[in-house]
Amino acid sequence: MPLFVGLMSGTSLDGIDAALVRCGEGPVTLVDAVGLPMPDTLRNQLLALCQAQSVDVARLASAETAFCQLQAKAVARLLVKSGTGPEDIVAIGSHGQTIEHAPYGYDDDSAAAFTWQLDNPSLLAELTGCRVVADFRRRDLAAGGQAAPLAPAFHAALFSDPQEWRLVLNLGGFANITLLPPASVDAPVIGFDTGPANALLDAWHLRHRPGNYDADGAWAASGQVDASLLARLFEEPFFHRPPPKSTGREVFHLDWLASHLTGDEVPEDVQATLAELTAASVALGVEQAIDHQQANGAVRLIPCGGGAHNRDLLDRLGRRLPGLGLMHCEDIEWSPDWLEAGAFAWLAWRRLEALPGNLPSVTGARGPRILGGVYSA
Known part of the structure; x- marks a missing residue:
């Protein structure tokens, strides 16, 4: 089955998780994975953006570029570790880094709902030589959903x-x-x-x-x-x-x-x-x-x-x-550490197959939607 890379940087801001995943008509399988710690300087930049009342565009652009370079470094390490070339990757699914998530609007009920993930899929495609699928959340939000969880x-x-x-x-x-x-x-x-x-x-x-x-x-x-x-x-x-x-x-x-x-x-x-x-x-x-x-x-x-x-x-x-009984992810050969990164590899596959990626029963969207935009290598 085709190979996809999923990238996830969660709200803990501890680093980039990169998972190499086989996606297709059969079972989704985890091939390999790496984690790249978040440098303190970048982590502090991102935390400041998460808590800022207003944003300086130059600081925003600087953080976005540094974040994208760290993503590309994680992809490179994953490919070397797994013995895989960029030409073997169908697409990278990039979640980006959530800076603000306001599915009910902001400050008052009259404000528009929004969700904002810091990402630069064009630069990521350039740095990795791989096609990138990104911006998964806003399509669900546009359909009246929470945009999360996906x-x-x-x-x-x-x-x-x-x-x-x-x-x-x-x-x-x-x-x-x-x-x-x-x-x-x-x-x-x-x-x-x-x-x-x-x-x-x-x-x-x-x-x-x-x-x-x-x-x-x-x-x-x-x-x-x-x-x-x-x-x-x-x-x-x-x-x-x-x-x-x-x-x-x-x-x-x-x-x-x-x-x-x-x-x-x-x-x-x-x-x-x-x-x-x-x-x-x-x-x-x-x-x-x-x-x-x-x-x-x-x-x-x-x-x-x-x-x-x-x-x-x-x-x-x-x-x-x-x-409640207990079951471990390892029981189906998935590590609990790579599940979220794996999800965005799978969502990238869904996007390229023109299949919906959201569940309206979860997000509250008006119906199933194809999520994400595609950026060519």
Whole structure:
């Protein structure tokens, strides 16, 4: 089957994931993958853009070029590692870097909805010698959808089972779920963002300790959950909206957290509370999804994303979701680390085959849409 490359840089801003994927009429298979860490300078540039009230065009162009060069470097490493030439790649599916995501508009209900991913597919095609498919989200938004999450269609292609309900949980910068009905049940796939995951955990850790993340959730595990703080955080309206829904750094960031702090908290207790907030909001989302679909019988949970390696977070989820069985991505020969990058390789294949890439039951769009624009090498 044809080879595609998927590129993903998520809201955690930790680096570029590049996956080499075989896509076609048969099973989608992961051939190889590499991860390229985000240089601190570029990460800080992108974070500043995410939080900026206004944007200097020259700074924007500089960050976009540096980001694209890092993407091209990731592609080059992947091709060398896998022994593949650019001529063997049908297309690169590039997600870009989300800078702003406002599916409800911005500041007030009268503002236009938008989503903005920093990307330069023309330059990426030039640097890699490969055709590029990019700008996947805005077509769904134009059709009245949330433009996110887009991965559930890919989850359905990989994980759907004839007999059992399955729930894919992606723990990236933000958490989202996909509930997959068995083939024997006449029900749509649904999926939505549940709230923050690594974005707040990483940011609070970086403010107080060395390193960009809390390895295995050890620091969070050393603290005590502040029940009063958790209750204040959980008052955020997003958690209680019905799906379809999606979110990002526009809602959940350190200033948002600071607005709920008294100033007397112990840092590790805040970290524990943020981990519990992720577990509680995921559990609420799972309950919403199962109730909405009237899922009968056992539901098997499939964790993926960076948070799938966070033992403390998984333990908290296990306590809040005791009735769910567990399945590992590796059971179908996919690593949890490359699922999102693989999704954009698959979406690039869908685009070139003129097949829809969105699920209206997930995003709320008016119907299926072909996603992305094509940039020739």
